[in-house]
Amino acid sequence: MYVCPVCNGLTAVTQTCPKCQHSMDHQGRLVDFMGDYIAYLEYEGTKLIDGDEESTNQHTCVHLYACPSCGEELDISIKEVRE
Numbered sequence: 428m429y430v431c432p433v434c435n436g437l438t439a440v441t442q443t444c445p446k447c448q449h450s451m452d453h454q455g456r457l458v459d460f461m462g463d464y465i466a467y468l469e470y471e472g473t474k475l476i477d478g479d480e481e482s483t484n485q486h487t488c489v490h491l492y493a494c495p496s497c498g499e500e501l502d503i504s505i506k507e508v509r510e
């Protein structure tokens with residue numbers, strides 16, 4: 428199975444703000460912010476592209492980063508690794 432190395436504490440991703448070059452704070456997983464809404468969207472999307480294994484299972488985990496200096500927010504797709 429695939430696991431996200433950031434969620435599992437295997438690695439820390441340091442992200443630099445594209446606007447001011449300040450190092451950004453890790454806010455957590457995007458799904459934790461969106462909650463049930465994004466889970467619902469993903470479920471619906473999976474149904475729509477039924478049969479396309481590659482596009483429905485991309486093995487990425489989206490993390491949210493915010494810049495404490497200018498307030499810029501970034502969604503970063505973390506590639507999941509095989510456990």
Ligand SMILES: [Zn+2]
Binds near residue numbers: 433
């Ligand atoms: Zn993750």
Ligand SMILES: [Zn+2]
Binds near residue numbers: 445446448496497
């Ligand atoms: Zn910034």
